[in-house]
Amino acid sequence: MPSLNDSRPGTTVRLTGIAPAPGRAGGSRRRLLEFGFVPGADVTVIARGATGGVLVGLGATRVALDAGTAGRLKCGR
Structure with a gap:
């Protein structure tokens, strides 16, 4: 499933989910x-x-999101 990192500037996408952060509690997802x-x-x-x-x-x-966080945001077009 593509992530926000796969999208180009000017593109609008619909979020489909948030992948868990490796080794972290759910605080960042929340x-x-x-x-x-x-x-x-x-x-x-x-x-x-x-x-x-x-x-x-x-x-x-x-x-503004860092690359790791943007990679966790799953999306569709």
Whole structure:
């Protein structure tokens, strides 16, 4: 299943789930859910950083994610 890391700037995708973080409790997953990264949410990739991070739009909010976190967000088109 593709992740947010596989999306190009300007693309809008629909989130399908969040993969668990390796070796961590559910705190980071819960935090993503609190920000609105829930299954069914539409996320627009705005820009990519030089080190693999991604700037996304979620409604009227802009959020910067590191590459590891973006890779955990599974999506469809």
